[in-house]
Amino acid sequence: MASTSKTLLVVGSGPGIGRAVATLFASKGYHNVVLIARRDDSLASEKAAVEEAVGTQVNIRTYPVDITDPAALGKALDDADAVFGKPECVFFNAARVLPSAFFEHDVKEIEYDLKINVSALYILAQRCMPHLVSLAKVSGARPALIVTSSALPLQPIPQLFALSLVKAAQRNLVQSLHMTYAAEGVHVGVINVAGQVFPDDPVRNPTNIAAKTWAWFEGGEGFEVVI
Numbered sequence: 001m002a003s004t005s006k007t008l009l010v011v012g013s014g015p016g017i018g019r020a021v022a023t024l025f026a027s028k029g030y031h032n033v034v035l036i037a038r039r040d041d042s043l044a045s046e047k048a049a050v051e052e053a054v055g056t057q058v059n060i061r062t063y064p065v066d067i068t069d070p071a072a073l074g075k076a077l078d079d080a081d082a083v084f085g086k087p088e089c090v091f092f093n094a095a096r097v098l099p100s101a102f103f104e105h106d107v108k109e110i111e112y113d114l115k116i117n118v119s120a121l122y123i124l125a126q127r128c129m130p131h132l133v134s135l136a137k138v139s140g141a142r143p144a145l146i147v148t149s150s151a152l153p154l155q156p157i158p159q160l161f162a163l164s165l166v167k168a169a170q171r172n173l174v175q176s177l178h179m180t181y182a183a184e185g186v187h188v189g190v191i192n193v194a195g196q197v198f199p200d201d202p203v204r205n206p207t208n209i210a211a212k213t214w215a216w217f218e219g220g221e222g223f224e225v226v227i
């Protein structure tokens, strides 16, 4: 039976930004949390970390899935929906940072990154958007699709050209989604982390990035934030 609490879906759960956002949103009332990443052992650590930080009021389900597999992603989302109902906030955070030198980089690696950052996001939006639009008509609901990115779309790094180009395509997709669905009441945006993340960086640390994400989610204008 589906729960009536607010549900956060984190696609790309890991010890950095993913964990910080899951923890903060859970502490703010998103007591149902769905975590997706490829590695089951890593997901178990993420679940334990959020539970330890937030306490027993949070209900977490984990689904080990490579999101480049549409069937596996769809099955995981179906299973999560059956437990918690459809998510009110979708946080898309999956990415890999792989050096890509001209022209040693195999085109298959570019295609894999495109599947993570663009195809999987498209499939997720296609699936979640109708419910987010319907939630926008419900008093007190704040339906959202939030995507993490970087400075790479506008400032590509040639040694990371593959990630740069897929992040550019992803930003373009999120912008189109924002242009289409913001008017329908869905908060769609991208959190651009403009540099490497370190726990002890005064600005680009996961806790501050999560706080800035929450601030934008609560009342930010436009479709992107730069941190």
Ligand SMILES: NC(=O)c1ccc[n+]([C@@H]2O[C@H](COP(=O)([O-])OP(=O)(O)OC[C@H]3O[C@@H](n4cnc5c(N)ncnc54)[C@H](OP(=O)(O)O)[C@@H]3O)[C@@H](O)[C@H]2O)c1
Pocket (backbone or CB within 6 Å): 011, 012, 013, 014, 015, 016, 017, 018, 019, 036, 037, 038, 039, 042, 065, 066, 067, 068, 092, 093, 094, 095, 096, 116, 148, 149, 150, 151, 193, 194, 195, 196, 197, 198
């Ligand atoms: N870290 C940085 O320095 C930095 C800088 C600028 C921007 N960003 C952006 O921040 C976001 C990531 O945040 P983070 O670096 O702190 O990472 P994170 O939240 O610690 O973890 C992200 C998780 O995504 C998962 N993932 C990757 N490929 C996947 C796939 N094919 N299917 C399912 N899950 C997948 C990985 O887990 P598995 O390996 O278990 O699948 C990884 O642990 C990305 O959008 C990235 O572009 C990061």
